[in-house]
Amino acid sequence: xxxxxxxxxxxxSPHVLFxxxxxxxxxxxxxxxxxxxxxxxxxxxxxxxxxxxxxxxxRHGGASLLGKGAxxxxxxxxxxxxxxxxxxxxxxxxxxxxxxxAARILGIPLLTGSDYEYQPASHLAFRCATVVAVNKVDxxxxxxxxxxxxxxxxxxxxxxxxxxxxxxxxxxExxxxxxADLGHRYTARIATAELNRALAAIVAExxxxxxxxxxxxxxxxxxxxTAPPRIALEVNDRGLVTxxxxxxxxxxxxxxxxxxxxxxxxxxxGKR
Numbered sequence: 001x002x003x004x005x006x007x008x009x010x011x012x013s014p015h016v017l018f019x020x021x022x023x024x025x026x027x028x029x030x031x032x033x034x035x036x037x038x039x040x041x042x043x044x045x046x047x048x049x050x051x052x053x054x055x056x057x058x059r060h061g062g063a064s065l066l067g068k069g070a071x072x073x074x075x076x077x078x079x080x081x082x083x084x085x086x087x088x089x090x091x092x093x094x095x096x097x098x099x100x101x102a103a104r105i106l107g108i109p110l111l112t113g114s115d116y117e118y119q120p121a122s123h124l125a126f127r128c129a130t131v132v133a134v135n136k137v138d139x140x141x142x143x144x145x146x147x148x149x150x151x152x153x154x155x156x157x158x159x160x161x162x163x164x165x166x167x168x169x170x171x172x173e174x175x176x177x178x179x180a181d182l183g184h185r186y187t188a189r190i191a192t193a194e195l196n197r198a199l200a201a202i203v204a205e206x207x208x209x210x211x212x213x214x215x216x217x218x219x220x221x222x223x224x225x226t227a228p229p230r231i232a233l234e235v236n237d238r239g240l241v242t243x244x245x246x247x248x249x250x251x252x253x254x255x256x257x258x259x260x261x262x263x264x265x266x267x268x269x270g271k272r
Contacts, residue, residue, distance in 0.1 A: 003032065004032070005033055005089070006026055006033050006088065007034050007035075007090065007092065007099075007108075008023060008034070008035050009038075009079070009099040010036070010037040010038065010043055011037075011040065011095070011096040012038070012043060012094075016052065019092075019094075020050050020052060023052060034083060034086055035047070035053065035054040037054035037055070038060070038075070039056050039058065039060075041060075057075060058075030058098065059071065071098075072097050072098050075098035076097075076098040076099075076101035079098055088106070088108060091110045091111070091112075093111075094114075095113065096112065104128060109130060110130075111179075129157065129159045130261040130262065130263070131159050131160050131182065132155075132160070132161050132162070133171070133175055134161070134163050135164055136165060137163040137171070138168045138170065141163075148161045157261055157262070157263065158251070158254060158261065159260065159261040160260060162175050162178060182262060186226070186229070187226045188226065189223055189229075190257055192221075195221050196220065198252075198253065198256045202252045203218050205252075206248060208235075208240065210240075211239070211240050214240060216237070216240035216242075216245065218235050219234045219235065219236070220233070228262065229264055229265070230264075231253070231264070232267045234269050234270075238268050238269070249266065
């Protein structure tokens, strides 16, 4: 862990009881933490009762979908204002959609969970997943091959899939190792020479698309930032880049450099 804090967001009353021992364990280990809480139900009173110092941000959006959606956006903005200067290294919650948006804007990893797969808003966080852990394998042994195939088709980041049991501890060490490895790759750099050799092989395997008699040409690539890794590709004309070909390059780079589960930003920069 670095000196940057772990950011935990408590959006509902049960989340306080769930995360209280986690917050205590982190602080006992000397890991800096920052806690935010939504003013909803008994969330804030429970924080006060358990001695959790939480910054109260936002409230419930009411019964209408419009009100809920507006409050998620509003709270995400206020969360950004609250934690941006603290520079958290990771965001943690149980299905806090406002935190999911804020974490994406901050460019930090998000660790979240869901216990109700039919909640439409859960798909927002799920589609940004860097690791998918299937819990309660001590009760039901899932078909990981079937689930993995679904993830590969539906999730752009192609996250690793793990089977775990919170009760027995099965898969816990592997989950922690996977998260640590993803954190390393999230902040790693790809050497420019190695990146361009990979790009040459990718283009040789599948040349760029043709529009109006002109073919997309890729000249040069370089990684110019980390956390998340961001790569600039110089091309002859950005207008020739198709969605399909952009995904092709992204997926091949993921495979080549072990970036499954890592957010990867590719900027196509044209000469015209």
